[in-house]
Amino acid sequence: MCRLGIVLTDTVTISFARAVELVSSAFFRAGVPRPVSASVAEALVTAEAEGQIGHGIIRLADYIEQVRSQRINVNANISVVSRGAASLYVDADFGFAYPAIDEALARGLPIAQELGICVIAIGNSHHCGALSFHVERIAAAGLIGLMFANTPKAIAPWGSRDAVFGTNPIAFSAPRLGSHPLVIDLSLSRVARGKVMAAKKSGDKIPLGWALDCHGNPTTEPDDALAGSMIPIGGAKGTALALMVEILAAVFSESALSVEAGSFFDAAGLPPKVGQALIAIRPASERTFASRLEQLLEIISSQEGARLPGTRRQQALSNAHKNGLEVPRSLISVAQDLATGAPSENKRPLKPL
Amino acid sequence: MCRLGIVLTDTVTISFARAVELVSSAFFRAGVPRPVSASVAEALVTAEAEGQIGHGIIRLADYIEQVRSQRINVNANISVVSRGAASLYVDADFGFAYPAIDEALARGLPIAQELGICVIAIGNSHHCGALSFHVERIAAAGLIGLMFANTPKAIAPWGSRDAVFGTNPIAFSAPRLGSHPLVIDLSLSRVARGKVMAAKKSGDKIPLGWALDCHGNPTTEPDDALAGSMIPIGGAKGTALALMVEILAAVFSESALSVEAGSFFDAAGLPPKVGQALIAIRPASERTFASRLEQLLEIISSQEGARLPGTRRQQALSNAHKNGLEVPRSLISVAQDLATGAPSENKRPLKPL
Secondary structure (H helix, E strand, O other): OEEOOEEOOOEEEEOHHHHHHHHHHHHHHOOOOHHHHHHHHHHHHHHHHHOOHHHOOOHHHHHHHHHHOOOOOOOOOOEEEEEEOOEEEEEOOOOOHHHHHHHHHHHHHHHHHHHOEEEEEEEEEOOOOOHHHHHHHHHHOOOEEEEEEOOOOOEOOOOOOOOOEOOOOEEEEEOOOOOOOEEEEEOOEOOOHHHHHHHHHHOOOOOOOOEEOOOOOEOOOHHHHHHOEEOEOOOHHHHHHHHHHHHHHHHOOOOOOOOOOOOOOOOOOOOOOEEEEEEEEOOOOHHHHHHHHHHHHHHHHOOOOOOOOOHHHHHHHHHHHHHOEEEEHHHHHHHHHHHHOOOOOOOOOOOOO | OEEOOEEOOOEEEEOHHHHHHHHHHHHHHOOOOHHHHHHHHHHHHHHHHOOOHHHOOOHHHHHHHHHHOOOOOOOOOOEEEEEEOOEEEEEOOOOOHHHHHHHHHHHHHHHHHHHOEEEEEEEEEOOOOOHHHHHHHHHHOOOEEEEEEOOOOOEOOOOOOOOOEOOOOEEEEEOOOOOOOEEEEEOOEOOOHHHHHHHHHHOOOOOOOOEEOOOOOEOOOHHHHHHOEEOEOOOHHHHHHHHHHHHHHHHOOOOOOOOOOOOOOOOOOOOOOEEEEEEEEOOOOHHHHHHHHHHHHHHHHOOOOOOOOOHHHHHHHHHHHHHOEEEEHHHHHHHHHHHHOOOOOOOOOOOOO
């Protein structure tokens, strides 16, 4: 099994609950309060279980590095301000994004239920992982969900050279009757930047069409790609969408632009300070909406070769809840060391917070 | 000059106001009430002036054909229903989309100003032309705008064969200080379907990468492309976005799915009955928002080769307001005939409405 370029043939099976407990304990031991540890662990293990491993348990060590270097504020005071009856601002206070998003949903969804729509901007935030995890909870409440997030710079404006936009994901969800919500979650680069990092680690070239070098020319060299930019979907249309997400996620939340944001990985440098925006919309009639949606999804599913977005992800999650997750032994070992304080090469001494 | 495949070397210059008056008179003479004629004419002439000629004066003859065959209801009773304090439904009653959108903005924008956000679904609607025209008015009111529209089927779900989604455009706008709003307007096919129709008329092949035939294979034959489907931007990501737009525009407004919608062009068959959705969002502070947005746009503009979306369009419009529009003489001639009742091969006798 090739995982971000590291060959990890050896896996272990762990129950969903045990994985959450383990990851949560690792955060707690690093000084993260219990409820925050639980919120972050739930998100990482869900992503892992869904096969979105780039947002999964592999993030644990990076997050803890950033906790140690105080680029993640473990004592964040999440505050909520009303910007209007149907508009909220949540200040993540440079802490983890996950508990701030939990708060945004807890406060915003009842407003959308009452008024028909609610928008929530989350500022001074951090990596929010797979957006599917968040919008799925909007649809589970019977609402249509939209989410936009900016990420550190990776995509150049079309026709130019330097990265300005993040891979700036867009997510969408819609409630279904008697079924998992429909969930769409996509970033605006053709391929994830993690795939370039994986090629670098394994010493492989990357295919043309993934990335540009720092002169704006197509490249097959991972190093040149990482110093350059990722190619957006749809050329100029993709960078127009990335600009839209940048404005909704970063400008609207008064957070750092992608070009200003610190890394999600590095222990040194500025905190990311990115932003997110969530919109929840109530259908006029949940039953009419869901029944029309079912007709549409049936038309799609009945076509040979077509697949509904999110299906594989939801099946993997459901399987993991039943039968446990298969996780690389090395990842579990890192988590165990972090949770118990045993020595690990991935662990540095805790700084006083 | 090649215009949708017809060689039109002969152009005339006409003032913006005179063009609106002429197009409006043509609608009025076809039985469309004066205020509706004015609303539609303003939108078509604006698109023409902006260089978006596929949504411009060329639509006049098609619209009038659909008025004559009662596929556009000229006596539409546009009604507005509240779906919640921040959510409206506008029934376009099978009339033109433009006056329904005018009503949606007139009713919805004050709500967004007051509550922070407002969503408006427009149902039983028709072709709404260039979305830029509509979202620009949201930003002109100091609000962030989003718009989604479904259109008759053109794009197949990724991996399959039959068109299910329209080219389903997405538009976005943001207010700027002392400048035209920033406007993004894009459809989810790689190229406009009109370009395939143009190639058919001129007897040219189309490049690979534009469209698929009815077996889902790449084609260079315009006829095969028109019987097949348009290729979306970004592969599976593009059709996921098309599904998102389909749900927001058609399902949320309880209108026809793209696969069910009648043509925007043909005089026969079902009315389009498509839907649109508009979202208007108030920034917390218009000044803070606009000043951060200016920083972002400055970073983009300062890059060699980069261009802000909508710039050329806005420059062309501004030029047309000053110096008039250059329009093919044949189009003006059709409009004049329709406006005055002189004989024209494009005109059929009026049916009683």
